[in-house]
Amino acid sequence: MTNSWTDIKNADLVIVMGGNAAEAHPCGFKWVTEAKAHRGAKLIVVDPRYNRTAAVSDYYAPIRPGTDIAWLMGMIRWMIENDKVHWEYVRNFTNAAFIVKDGFGWSDGLFSGYDPEKRDYDRSTWDYVIGADGYAEVDMTLENPRCVWQLLKQHVDVYTPEFVENITGTPADKFLHIAEMIGETAAPDKTMTSMYALGWTQHSKGSQNIRGMAMLQLILGNIGMAGGGMNALRGHSNIQGLTDMGLMSNLLTGYLSMPTEAEVDYATYMSTRNFKPLRPGQTSYWQNYSKFMVSFMKAMYGDAAQAENDWGYHWLPKLDVPNYDVLRMFELMNDGHVNLYFCQGFNPLMAFPNRGKLTSALSKLKLLVTIDPLETETARFWENHGEYNDVDTASIQTEVIQLPSTCFAEDDGSLTNSGRWLQWHWKACTPPGEAKLDTWIMAQIFTRVRELYRKEGGSVPEPILNLSWDYADEGDPTPDELAREVNGRALSTVYDTADTSKVVVEAGKQVLNFTQLRDDGSTMCGCWIYSGCWNEDGNNMARRDNEDPSGLGVYPNWTWSWPVNRRTLYNRASCDMEGKPWDPTRMVIEWNGEKWVGNDVPDISPTARPQDVGPFIMNPEGTSRLFSRGMMRDGPFPTHMEPFESPMQNVFNAEMRGNPVARVFEADVADLGTSDEFPYVGTSYRLTEHFHYWTKHNRVNSVLQPQFFVEISVELAEEKGISNGGWVRVWNKRGSVKAKAVVTKRIKPLICDGKPVHVVGVPLHWGFTGVAKKGYGPNSLTVFIGDANIETPESKAFLVNIEASEEPVA
């Protein structure tokens, strides 16, 4: 989230699209209720299903799963056509004025540079014209036909309300009603907040869905404002934290990136990361990259990381492919190329697509290790549960070791919520039996492997032997020790760069925050964006002062928010070019003539004059980006793409299936179905009463929602002879599930391309372990293809067939 949960009360308009906050984030959603009740805010919901968020909305419109880009581009088109644009914001705070290279263009659903063989674009023309002065050329009148604004206008021109209706199924009159509501927030003192979740990410073009709304929000001037922003609600209690901490195959901590093998040494790695400003005087904060990277490597390898050995750069694994993401790992596993697999609090057998393929892949492992407080289907994938897990146990040669871990109630530590608050918690009870802390388990595994390398030597032992493991008890690091390492400390005395007689931080002391980090080896820091979480003031994540002096829901002294306790990202953009708040009644920060002051930590250098320095300090432009240059694989603007399995062809290009640059493994092509055979659109979602595959272990939740079901419209039920509460079978080429049918008016057929489209809703909370009735997950049916940029599987849109059926045999 750019903003926080408590900030939502400041919104004038809330749009929930690509999520279902009332059911999936109930207590956070109460801030929408608060905005409605006391600010008079309106709530818009756009979703395939009239869900419980829709039930309390002011306006609802249906949409066909996987068509959000067409909808959002149509919305941008409408704003431009009707002059609902926050012009001063767009001109100064976005890259609307930047001139784009001549070769860039779009036709037949594709941008310039497409290579169908490689399924990739040559992105060299997707960039700015750089002038003789070394800076990007701009036209502040926005009239140059090659400026981003003119290219955007041209790009969205096709997305008329009728065109949008034809693709998305959202009736044009409803679309226009919503456009009017959204358009009002183009006023400088009106804000809209966007709340979204996996309804937008789980698509082969999920990143572009989100970009679409981010662009709309920028055009309306809603980013950086109280009650505005792009708010990713996020699914798990610490999914934000694990992403921030870089537990991803393509990341290091704090969004530093993993080296690739083309980056043959540290100098080469850094050569593409100089982040030279693209406009005069801009901050381009990533210019500090090397300070964060060297401090990270000092945290990893301690004294063994020295300038002479590139700070241990060569010990880090280097990638030969963009990502060893979960889909790739299961593909490799299924081909027999993976021997060992660890699942720490993760149940991939239910979470990833094409369960049949996952079972086949797990069966080829030598050893599967699960670390979990609960029984998981993954740990029991080899066990026969009749129709629910019909495997040939004896033929599965995988050894499985199941390690019992503690849960939240039994450990101390911090979790980062979707609003970027790092909140410390304390253990309350004794773990059951021999269950152990995850930190203990990881330390035990690591130190035992290290011991084997010490005794026996082996293949490249250096990164293991040199890994900094500086804890009072090496076999049991404490959360305090780990958190202090994440914050970082001075290894030798750090002096002011401007005045070297001035000590910034003494050797051995915790750094105040990342501004004190250096790239000369004098500091270490596990994760730079978390630096400040535990400094010499102590554990800031444990702060519990719930005062809110501004009344804006800032709570500046409640726990700690990254970065540097800033609660609203890009908050400089909440003020005009003179530094005056667009809305003085919701002042986040303001310029007092000398510096930035106010109710939040300024997201800009405190003394940067508002006329000189742009608000988007992480970007070398100093602005946000309506045109994302070559940074995304599938285009600098979002363009409509159908899901890989869709009831209609891409209207731009009948040959194009799904996202033209998404990675598709050869083995999965035959498993893709067409609407001739599988005419209905499946989509997956959560229920209020359950959390993923955890709460089916909880008797209370299992009573509240005891049984797997699928949700279909009255019309489809009549067409297929299905009764409410009757058994149905839902299937496609990848799998088949049996469920109770919930026949509901909450889902209605949509008209797309002149034909009715029926949606089959598949909730995701059942399996074959726990106390609830056995059932299936949607992943028996979902497509094994991910988003073109980040490989999140396309679980929100797939094709199925459905028929009346009989109860399964357990």
Added chain:
Amino acid sequence: MNIDLSRRSFLKLAGAGVAATTLGSMGFGEAEAQELALIRPFKLATLTEIRNTCPYCSVACGIIMYSKGDVRKEQAELIHVEGDVDHPTNRGTLCPKGAALKDFVRSETRLSQPMIRRPGADKMEPISWDDALDRIARAMKDDRDENLVQFNEAGVPVNRWTTAGFLAASATTNETAWATFKAVKGMGIAGFDNQARV
């Protein structure tokens, strides 16, 4: 319980005027009434009160956990979980998941000892922690020694281990995440993700 609630800064916060009118709409008044009716003060008085946050979705509601015994000194058993009225986000409220947290912590299918399933077997059997961990370490060492890609064709050191993979848990703490990150990336495991990938 009533005295306890009154003491908390929550009511002070409400008195500041910002939130006062929202209390009813958040269902708090009713919750207090229910607590008064149902909870016997003498029972809670003997329990240890601990602050925590809900482990489910990423709203991260504040909760108060009541345990029989103080886990910092002795065995402690979780008795009751309720919303933390001091918490700015949820102000004491919980959803149907959070309200049932105690039964998650104490569910019958919580794991209590390491188990092993041998190749082809149709049952799991207990294994000691030491044996399990040694077995895992041995398997990792042997596989890494055999399959670590030390150099690519151009002779660049790449230290990439792709025959082992690790999925980390997005419900663990940042501190667990850091320990996990160090151990996993430190050994060179390339296939390393968490639920953010889903």
